[in-house]
Amino acid sequence: MKLHFLDRSNLNNSSFSTKVNEYPNFLKVWHYHPEIELVVVLKSQGTCFVGDGVEKFEENEIVLIGKNLPHMWLNDDAYFQENANLVAKAIAIHFDRKCLGATFFETPEMIHLSELFDRARFGIKFLNVDKKLIQDIQAMAESFGFDKTMAFLNILNKLAKHKKYKLLASQGYVNTLRNGENKTLDTIHAYIFNNFNKSISLEDVAKVANMNTSAFSRFFKRVNRKTFSRYLAEIRIGYACKLLLENKYNIAAVCYESGFHNISNFNRQFKLIMKKTPSAYLKEYKN
Template identity: 35%
Template sequence: MEFIFDKIHVPIDTSFITKKLPLLSNERIHLHKNFELNYINSGIGRRIVGDNISSFEKGDLVLLGPNLPHCWELLDIDKNEEPSCIVTHFSEGIIDSDFFKMPELEMVVELLKQASRGIRFKIKDDTEIKDVLTILSKSKGLEYYIGLLDLFNNLIKVEDFELLSSPIISSTAFSKNVEKMNKVYEYVFQNIQEGIKLEEASAILNMSNGSFCRFFKKKTGITFMDYVRNIRIGIATKLLAETDKQITEICYESGYNNLPNFNHYFKISIGKTPSDYRKDFR
């Protein structure tokens, strides 16, 4: 799994960019300074946002804050419909602009702050939001900016949404330590099934175990082992929902070495046993 720090260039003659793009199979976990709104026009696959691993499908709509690691991996290709998405990037400094200090935009600013964890909007009928994004991808000038406000107006009306990642990212701190943190993320994702060892993670950054634990918690807000546990449970929930694999097999594939331990932590995290969780999808 490759980790990349992307530089998304928003042209100086506009506040943001909206593009309809082909959705390609991608195993790069990357991050960038800009906000990103990603709408899946067609295609299904796996989404990674911070420490959250979950599936996506047509109509999936996610807002990401600056410096939040993410990846959309295409898992299946429909030969009758080319996978595509509509992506909007806008400046990380938009919250601090004078225009966004208007009281009428208070709810928009609050929404953008919550995007530090990644927001998935659960919309039953996405026709209107899709139309707004399609128009944005073709607009210019003042119509472009008015379209952005229309987009925000639609987003703040969505009552059903979920925060995807644990509050692990402090944008300023993460930016300063992005290379170190990427090495840790890469180690976790590459070894999640085989086993994660604190000593190995610490050695990657040439730190003692104690120094590494303090460093990781300071930069992410959670302990290293809590982060690993979140990743494992994310893998387990995906396998339980989308496959018919035995729970024992899923236990080992998500990195646990015994079933009681797996059941214990799964129930703590999700609030129900793996078998009960699977029933929600049957």
């Protein structure tokens, strides 16, 4: 899976773009762009990959993705079946930090919005969002001119003050976006995301990076602040959590679907990363 740059610079005489996307499934492309992106999922479910984070998404969820942060929305398998009759619908708002002027968001009255954009470099999933906010975003998508801009600022204000949220990408991953090694890292991460639930090894990924295994191991740990095996385990466990919550598979099936080869190792890694067993995690969610 190649990382793609998407050019969204044509804003049609607007400071920011608002688009309602409705397709049988979302675009299965690992991509990035210089604009900040606010996504509201109206219909569909699946897994979103943001940086090195893996997160289940459902209807009525809001995610804010910072500039140049790679991401992908991957619908569940059911959305790709023939005659599925399923719909993936979302509102996507793209904007530049300077869309209302070079220093607009740096003024004292707007500094909390500037801080929101700073957090967005990790990707933000807002939790327990009021449906009224989603309705406000839908109304904004249908408005124009001054009213649209004021509605946009009001929505950003509410998100900046929203206390319950989750950062999606790790500090180590975000730090790598600031150095000159992006191209190699993009290739590595794209390969891992495309193959994490298959049998892949350190040697496999080292070949993708055109390095020997010892050099790759040192490189990976330096830029990601964790070993390759730990990174891969976290991606797999994140996906396992998604499968558990969908309640389509039992724990043994989830083990193999997420890339583990035996249940004991799966249980050990799950407890190490999530601080609880798979059964306890599922029980806690149901309660």
